[in-house]
Amino acid sequence: EAVITAVFHDLDDKILSVRMSRTSPGRYAIHEFAKNVYGLRAEDSQGKKLKVNRHDPYQWDIEGHDGTVKITYTLFANRADGTYSQIDETHAHLNMPATFIYAPDYADRPIQIKFHPREDLKWKIATQLKHLEGNLYYSDNLDYFMDSPAEISDHEIKSFVIKSDHKDHTINFVLHQADNHEGFDVYFELVKRIVEQEAAVFGTLPDFDFGAYHFLACYIPNASGDGMEHRNSTILTSTRPLDRGGSKNNIGTVAHEFFHAWNVERIRPKSLEPFDFKDANLSGELWFAEGFTSYYTDLILCRAGIITKEQYAKSLSGVLNYVWNSPARDYFNVVEMSYQATFVDAATSIDPVNRENTFISYYSYGNALGLALDLSLRNLKDPKSLDDFMKLVWETYGKNEIPYTLNDLESLLGTFTDPSFSEKFFNKYIYQSNMPDYKALLSSVGIGFNQSKADRAHLGAWITNQDNKWLVDSNPDKNGALYDAGIVKGDRIISIDGKLTNNKLEPEVLLKSYRPGDTVKVVYNRFGEIRETSLTFVFDPAYETFLEEHPDQKAKKRQHKWLNERSR
Numbered sequence: 001e002a003v004i005t006a007v008f009h010d011l012d013d014k015i016l017s018v019r020m021s022r023t024s025p026g027r028y029a030i031h032e033f034a035k036n037v038y039g040l041r042a043e044d045s046q047g048k049k050l051k052v053n054r055h056d057p058y059q060w061d062i063e064g065h066d067g068t069v070k071i072t073y074t075l076f077a078n079r080a081d082g083t084y085s086q087i088d089e090t091h092a093h094l095n096m097p098a099t100f101i102y103a104p105d106y107a108d109r110p111i112q113i114k115f116h117p118r119e120d121l122k123w124k125i126a127t128q129l130k131h132l133e134g135n136l137y138y139s140d141n142l143d144y145f146m147d148s149p150a151e152i153s154d155h156e157i158k159s160f161v162i163k164s165d166h167k168d169h170t171i172n173f174v175l176h177q178a179d180n181h182e183g184f185d186v187y188f189e190l191v192k193r194i195v196e197q198e199a200a201v202f203g204t205l206p207d208f209d210f211g212a213y214h215f216l217a218c219y220i221p222n223a224s225g226d227g228m229e230h231r232n233s234t235i236l237t238s239t240r241p242l243d244r245g246g247s248k249n250n251i252g253t254v255a256h257e258f259f260h261a262w263n264v265e266r267i268r269p270k271s272l273e274p275f276d277f278k279d280a281n282l283s284g285e286l287w288f289a290e291g292f293t294s295y296y297t298d299l300i301l302c303r304a305g306i307i308t309k310e311q312y313a314k315s316l317s318g319v320l321n322y323v324w325n326s327p328a329r330d331y332f333n334v335v336e337m338s339y340q341a342t343f344v345d346a347a348t349s350i351d352p353v354n355r356e357n358t359f360i361s362y363y364s365y366g367n368a369l370g371l372a373l374d375l376s377l378r379n380l381k382d383p384k385s386l387d388d389f390m391k392l393v394w395e396t397y398g399k400n401e402i403p404y405t406l407n408d409l410e411s412l413l414g415t416f417t418d419p420s421f422s423e424k425f426f427n428k429y430i431y432q433s434n435m436p437d438y439k440a441l442l443s444s445v446g447i448g449f450n451q452s453k454a455d456r457a458h459l460g461a462w463i464t465n466q467d468n469k470w471l472v473d474s475n476p477d478k479n480g481a482l483y484d485a486g487i488v489k490g491d492r493i494i495s496i497d498g499k500l501t502n503n504k505l506e507p508e509v510l511l512k513s514y515r516p517g518d519t520v521k522v523v524y525n526r527f528g529e530i531r532e533t534s535l536t537f538v539f540d541p542a543y544e545t546f547l548e549e550h551p552d553q554k555a556k557k558r559q560h561k562w563l564n565e566r567s568r
Contacts (some may be wrong), residue, residue, distance in 0.1 A: 001074055002087045006101055008069045016062045016069050017055065019104060021097035021277040024083050025147045026228045026264075028281050031083055033098045034058045035278050040073035058278075060101075075099060080218055082149075082228020082235040083346055089121060091176055092155030095216055095228075095235070096146045097277065104278075108141040115152060122154040126174040128214050128233040143275065147230050151216040158188045162195060164205035164568075168214040171195055171347030175242075178220040185243030187251070191215065193304040194255045198262075200566030201296065201387050202394045206261050208232045213261065215254065219246050227253035229260030251306060256297040264289040267393055270403035285406055286338035287430075291366010292390075294319075295374070303565050309547060312563065313447045316371070316545040320399045320438060320449075323368040325541045327478035328360045329433035334369065335406065352489075356475040369429055372436035376425070378558055379444050380417065387566070390418050406430075438543075445559040446551030452544050457481075457514040457537035461489070463507045469494060469525070470501040485522060485535040492525040496535070511537075 008016060020034035034057055042050040042060075046067035051062040062069055077085035080093040087093070092115075115135045117123035129137035139145035155176040161168050173191055175184055190523035199205050214233035223237040234257035240246035269285040282288070302312040332340070337360055343349070344359065361394045389412075396412060397404045410430075414422035426509035428434045460480020462473045470493040476482035487493070493501045497520035499510060514520070516539035523532050551559065 001076055002092065002099075002434065004073055004100065006070075006071045006545075008103055009067070010236055011065060012105075013067075013068060016065060016103060017059055017105065017305040018062070018071065018101045018309065019059045019278070019331040020101055020311070021146065022058060022279065023275070023277055023281060024095060024097040024228075025275055027083055028283065028341035028345045029343065030280050031098070031346070032057070036076045036098075037073050037101070038076070040071065042069055044068055044070075071101065073101070074510055077246065080220070080223040081226035081237050083226070085504050086222070088222070089118075090178070090220055090222060090283075091151065092117070092123070092149040093223075093338065094152070096150075098149060100145075100429060102142055102146070102277070110141065111137075111139045111145045113137050113145075116148070117152050123152050124155060126151045126155060126157070126172075126214060126216055128209070128212075128230060128550045130210055144162075144231070146275075146277065149216060149228075149230060149233065149235050151218060151235075153218075156184065158184065160192055162199070162205065164304050165198060165207070167207070169205050169208055171215075172212060173215045174217060176218045176220060177241050179241065181242075183247050187242050187247050190247070190251055190304070190306055191254055193306070194251075194258060194300055195519060196568075197300045197304045197566055198255070198259050198296070200568045201300075201390055202260075202262050202398075203391050203568055204394075206266055206398075209529075213258075215258075217250075219250065229257045229265060231265050232261075234260070252297055252301060255300045255304075256293055259293045259296050259300070261392070262398055263293050264393060266401050267398035268401065268403050270405050273403045276567070280342040281282055282339060282342060284335040284338045284361040285404075285409070286341055287334040287366035287369065288409060290363050291334075291368075292386075294363045295370030295386075299563070302563050305565070309559075309563050313545055313547045316442075316447070317543050319364045319367050319371075320543050320545065322364050323360055324435050324438075324543070325477075326360045326392065327357050330478075331358050332360075334362065334365045334430055337365050354475050357478045369436075372429065372438070372441060373425065374562070375437070375441040377417070378562065379441070380421075383558075384417065385561070389413065392416055393451070442545065443548070443551075444555055446548045446555040447559075448544075448546045448548050450544055451541060453540035453542050455515065456540040457511045457516055457518065458540035459507065459511070460538065461487075463493075463524045465503045468502045470507065481535050481538045484538075485533045487524060487533065487535075488526075489520070490526070494523040494525060494530070496522050 020037055022030050024031060035195045044050055044051050047356050050062050050064050055061050077087045080086035083095060085094045085098045115125050127148055129139055132138050151174055153176040155174050157172055159172045161170050161172055173188055209232050216233055217236040219238045219241050221239055223239055226237045228235040236253055238246055238250045240249050269283045269289055271283040272281055280390045298312055298315055301307045327530050336374045340359055377384040377386060407503050410422050410426045439449045459482050460477040461482045464473045472487060472489050472491045475489045495501060516537050517534045519534055522535045
């Protein structure tokens with residue numbers, strides 16, 4: 001719990017309405033932060049208690065004030081990630097929309113905030129807010145305040161200065177780690193390499209407010225894994241400390257979130273401007289804002305030498321399998337997948353859904369299309385690259401912070417290449433859900449792309465062993481073997497072709513005995529009733545990607561330009 005006091009001065013002669021936000025910058029779903037506020041009371045400048053009415057579950061209306069209202073409330077906060085807040089004896093991890101009430105009628109007014117850190121616990125304050133003096137910080141308006149998380153803890157800070165456009169920019173890495181700071185020196189060097197490589201993509205750093213950017217890393221057991229970008233900072237949370245696997249497993253989030261300092265924070269969809277704190281924020285451009293950022297995440301790790309070219313090439317299969325083997329493309333294109341963020345971006349619901357067949361993450365879908373666009377550009381008669389296009393997007397929309405639309409992106413790609421190239425790409429892959437020719441595209445940079453398991457039988461659902469029976473633990477893929485046999489999530493398979501399915505028989509072992517097209521009898525239990533059906537195995541559609549051993553010289557040259565380190 002935290003006790004929070006908010007004072008509103010120079011108010012108009014009318015009822016003061018204050019609210020808790022229902023959304024958070026960087027998230028697109030509804031988060032009912034008001035549920036964690038209680039004991040709210042209000043008084044005027046003389047200490048007179050004021051009447052508080054509830055307009056709706058998120059709003060308090062305060063009447064009879066004298067131009068000043070002092071509000072005090074208690075906040076319960078126990079989740080450390082990019083959306084929520086956590087307050088305990090390890091830290092005060094604060095996401096502002098989850099923590100503070102606000103007055104919508106006075107959103108343009110400046111805000112001062114004073115923190116009261118636990119001195120006995122050696123707490124220090126880290127935030128992108130402007131520092132005034134002592135523990136006092138400042139924001140010009142509500143939007144910047146809400147976009148400025150704070151990590152108050154016994155943390156360590158490492159910094160380096162990088163020059164861009166003849167200006168010095170300070171990059172601060174704030175590390176809150178439970179037991180020690182082992183591994184921080186090595187990790188910080190990786191962070192430096194990521195910053196350099198991402199700056200090389202755009203040719204410059206953003207002009208950070210107050211000349212600094214803050215990584216706010218909280219790698220402690222009571223955190224929840226997450227990353228959340230903000231204008232001049234990012235939240236990084238993980239349960240993995242650096243000296244126990246965290247250095248390897250957490251670094252990808254660093255690469256992803258820092259890329260957002262350009263793409264989404266300044267290269268920003270018009271659909272997210274202004275950000276709505278009262279309702280869900282709908283955007284059809286998340287495949288570009290989040291998905292292209294995801295494409296660059298592993299690419300930057302490769303260029304920075306954090307992963308090898310072999311590891312990068314092999315990793316491509318994960319996203320390509322997920323996107324192009326999903327039946328969800330029958331229902332939504334990548335723009336409409338972006339609209340689904342309202343329901344999936346840390347959103348909560350209790351009713352079952354059919355995401356396996358109806359949804360592809362806009363992170364992954366955009367990632368796969370970013371790869372396709374990059375390699376397509378590199379194969380033009382006059383070779384270009386996605387780096388070049390991102391620089392143009394930055395110069396056109398990001399540098400001066402002009403919000404863009406979907407049509408703007410299509411038009412700019414046409415200017416960058418030619419209108420027919422842009423029209424073809426958008427019509428086939430953005431407005432429709434066609435699959436690019438990855439075999440040819442990847443081969444052009446010396447990477448193989450095969451369906452090496454096409455001769456293997458496949459079930460098309462997750463199977464787990466529960467109570468010595470196979471449990472169908474996901475909605476079967478549309479047109480997969482289990483789906484076509486009428487078997488659904490929750491069914492318990494007793495036997496296949498007379499073979500008992502128990503913890504002594506792994507699904508992969510059984511499948512080796514069959515080929516696509518083989519038909520067998522399946523006995524299963526649904527709601528306590530024993531049933532039988534026939535099942536025809538389909539082929540395993542999984543793709544694999546790998547570095548080719550002997551690519552031709554043109555492919556080797558393209559691969560070198562694509563995967564090697566950049567310099568500004």
